[in-house]
Amino acid sequence: MRPFLALLLLFRQAAPAADSARPERAPVLIELFTSEGCSSCPPADTLLAKLDELQPVTGVTVIALEEHVDYWDHQGWRDPFSSAEFTARQQRYAGLLHIESPYTPEMVIDGHSEFVGNDSERALHELATAALAPKVPVQVMVEDKSGDRISLAVNAPIGRYNRDREVAEAVAGQLQAAGIQATVKVQEWVTYSNLIGRRGLSPLYELGWNQPSADADGVITSLFTTNAPLSTYSNPEIDRLADEARGELDPVKRKALYKRIATILNDDAAWIVLFEYEDLYATSKRLHWQPRGDEFIRAYEMSVN
Secondary structure (H helix, E strand, O other): OOOEEEEEEOEEOOOOOOOOOOOOOEEEEEEEEEOOOOOOOHHHHHHHHHHHHHOOOOOEEEEEEEEEOOOOOEOOEOOOOEOHHHHHHHHHHHHHOOOOOOOOOEEEEOOOEEEEOOOHHHHHHHHHHHHHOOOOOOOOOOOEEEOOEEEEEEEEEEOOOOOHHHHHHHHHHHHHHOOEEEEEEEEEHHHHHHHHHOOOOOOEEEEEEOOOOOOHHHHHHHHOOOOOOOOOEEOHHHHHHHHHHHHOOOHHHHHHHHHHHHHHHHHHOOEEEEEEOOOOOOOOOOEEOOOOOOOOOOHHHOEEO
């Protein structure tokens, strides 16, 4: 497996304290997958709007999202609000919720339950049920906010990776183009690596990674489980799935578990893979040596004429 450089986002979810008081209103996300080309969708669109406006369930703050899929676009007609990203999101839900195929209108509650989107009684029931589930508080860590501008740091080492500082500056430039004030902070590798081990770099930092065995376990457990030495991310569902996958001997079931993990990490945007290194080797013509797939360079595997 080739090494790659990734930008990791510090998005640490703290488990709620057992004795903490539950907020008066629990936030519940309701997503409606719909389309202007779907004849049965208008009642569901109206229902979502009413749920958002009236907030009808006691103790629940409804967070309503209407997501227009693009598989209804055909013969030159296109829903102006449709997006392939919404279609891909619905397809991921179909896998997670064990649905044979996506459909419209479909409502998904907190990512855990789904039903036909124009069923108002089911919607009220699922909202009330979801409000009883434990909620994970999320903190966004920023250095400064002036008016509508957010300031944050992009951390990078000096001389550890190819053009590590230049990559960080390019990322910072892209963030600034999106309206985020980003500054690059660089440090020599010893200090930088110590800060990684102490979870001292936030909210964005560069990290290169190479997994010689190409097995998913090494990446997941090292970077994304709560108690891993290099982890700055925590998600109880990832911890549970990673532990289950590690003990699963059936290769098909193990692959399915890692697919679920990958889907969650993609949705959480826990990291952004920037690029993959090409391995370049230069040797003397007198040296007999074959590069290894795991990138180890062992002198005892070499011979000289």
